[in-house]
Amino acid sequence: MAVRLLLVAIMAAFTFGALALYVNSTEAGTLVKFTVNSSIDGIAGVGRDANPGDGVCDTVAGPPVVCTLRAAIEESNALVGANIINFTATNVNIVNAAGDLPPIVERLTIDASANPDGFTINAALAVADGLTLGVGSSGSVIRGLSITGAPNDALVILGGASHTIGGDPAEGAAPNGQGNTFSGSVGGDGIDVRGGSQGGHFIIGNRIGTASDGQTAGAANRNAGHGIHVSGGTGADITIGMDGSPNLVSNNALDGIFLAVGTPDVTVQYNWVGLDANGNASDPFANVGVGIHTDIDDTTIMNNTVAGGGVVPAVSNSVGPGISIHSDDNLVLGNCVGFDSDCAGTAGGFNGIGIDCFGLAAPGTADRNIIGDGTEEGRNVVGNTNAQGISLLDCDNSDVNGNYVGFGMDGEEGAFINNNCIDLIGTAPLTGSESNQVRNNVIGNCNLVGILVARGDSNVIGGPKADVGEDHEGNTIGLGTDPATSDDINGFCVEIGAAGVAAGSNTVRNNVMANCGATAPDASVQITNGAGNIIQGNDITSPVGEDAIDIEPVAAGANSGNLIASRIFRMVNQGTGDLPIDLDDNGVTLNDAGDGDPDALNDPTCLLATPLGANLCHNYPVFPASSPTDGCARGSAGPFDQVRIYTKSTDGNVTTYEYAGTGVTNLAGDFTICIGNTAKVTVVGTSTTTASSTTDILAINSTSEFSVTEQAVQAGGPPPTETPTITETPTITPTPEDTAVPTDTPVPTATDMPTDTPVPTVAQLCGDVNMDGDVDSVDASLILQFKVELISTLANMANADVNDDGEISSVDAALILQATAGLFPVDDLTCPPKS
16 A cells, blocks of 8 residues: 555656546547647656546556656557547656657557657667557557657558548647647657558658757757658658648758659658758758659659758768659659759758769669659759769659759849759769650859760750650750850750760750860860760850860760751851861861762772771862852762751851751752852842861761851842742652742753753652652662651652552662662652552
């Protein structure tokens, strides 16, 4: 009896309020509300429920009623149904010296959000974890708690589904409202989702790694592991953060939020990672801000602010990346990486990559990811990083679309990237980053390269992809959203390949590039090591006194087959050695002895060189000495070369080369391209004409440097027309199928054609696809252009299938060439019967 009276006296000393107990019948069982009124936990035999299952939280039977958190959990576990634990106003903390609190195995709400001080669980004397949601606990809610000092994890979800951890920070009287604080874990994470079905969890409004005020960080509050960690279990649909209820995840020794194993369809949104409660980047994470490991697919990382607490290039604890994904089919949209919460200014950077897509395990393990969706809402804003802005490393089939890299959210204020702004790279023996598209991005303020493709094939830099359709998706490189703003890139605007690392079959299309080469002047675009790349439709302004595009010589002639067809080259302070296209980066070079050859076959200097010359020293076109004034450019290049005409004009210190038209040479290498009266270009004053040529033999597509500007193209001559007038060399734009052959004006030809010979009908001339009354090499050339989609139709499609196999192909072109060479009669060509 004396012992009992002593225990009662001890417990009474820790009693701060009366028990509030009520019972309410529910379909799931008995809903019981327990009010914790004691902070006792740890005296031998004290703190546990006296009679679990009787519906009363009482550590000793009989008055006074003493309800501890341990006893309330034990009593709830003994009852079937959903139960509630809340707290008296003055009951603010316990030290769970009696070991770990019991795992929660029934549906339970623990809510201290109404208390001005919340409720603190000091788990320093626990064996493992601060609080555990175990098997059978589905639908549990944890609010208003502060769990600190756990030997392992502060909160563990070991079982159950549809848990809510936290809530609206603006609701309730606790320091973080309905949110919880998880901090100071000595050997583990703030929250660890280890097992269970995991489905439908909400982790919202919590502060993880700091004190409850969201301001106090330091070693005492740092979790030794991750802030939030999904490390096991099965299931889906976890939501981490909500609009208005973000998690503040800062000051953790490993990753802020890390999804490691097994759970698809996770949404990580509206969180502040590496910031304090005022939105300042002052509490960095030590590794990755938000990370997705190799088998976490279908995750959405959206509208988070991720920062590292230091101004780049100053060193901070955050080594990055800010966001890192190592799996498939994930969305990364609307995030602010490297800034304070206002997503502007120079604060908030960190030492790592801004956004990283990394095929960590093997090729194909980081596929089909979307980083930005081209909308304002889906735009990621990345700046103030000490490494790359966005990096694709062994990451395939992904889309980087519409982001600001090196700028704040207005697209104007600079935010320095102390490396490449965007790169696509690979690690041996992996194949690199392949079949990605990088489009609609605004890129500037890069210390190295704007966009680097160092290892990887078949990437599209700009737009469109083959299935997009319209040419409007290029990147803006070296310019912000304000065209008057100069946002320098210290290296190349775009570089393909690197020393010892090749990158082939990439397309750089419809981009605008300027202000590159600021501190290391060189070309705007350089192919360092790569074959079969296409640089097409771009608007390129060269660095001052440098080339627009360089193709470097490399061993074994690997830099060949590169097609260059940009629309505008602007050369700033162009010197005698600076070119729109410079093969071998050696200035103006002479054609080989053959002059009309498509490559180096007749040039011993180029053919025998080690390494072989870039694009095999492809010859530029040659113009005749005379300068006709009929608006047509005439000259010679290789047989069946694509010849692109540019008008050259000078205004102050800028020389502009603007694309005017394209034609194809005949078998003899001759071309006539009439551009003087087209809507594409107005030739005035002292404008002159130059040209490049690209061989189309065997789809090599090697493009030459620009020719000398001997040929002036002036207005006059043929009447204006949408389709350039040609002789034997067709233009890139065909005559519409339903346009009749003019009968009152003879079609000009390179040779004299008898005027009294009527133009044969379609039915009489199989192979005459341009309806000029003859079957010749021009018809073969047009078929080849149609086959490779340089033109979309032929003047007479029915005359193109000369072997009547149901397909228009290079075989038909070859048969026409054989017939015109006399190997068999032209009459033996067999087209489908005419209806």
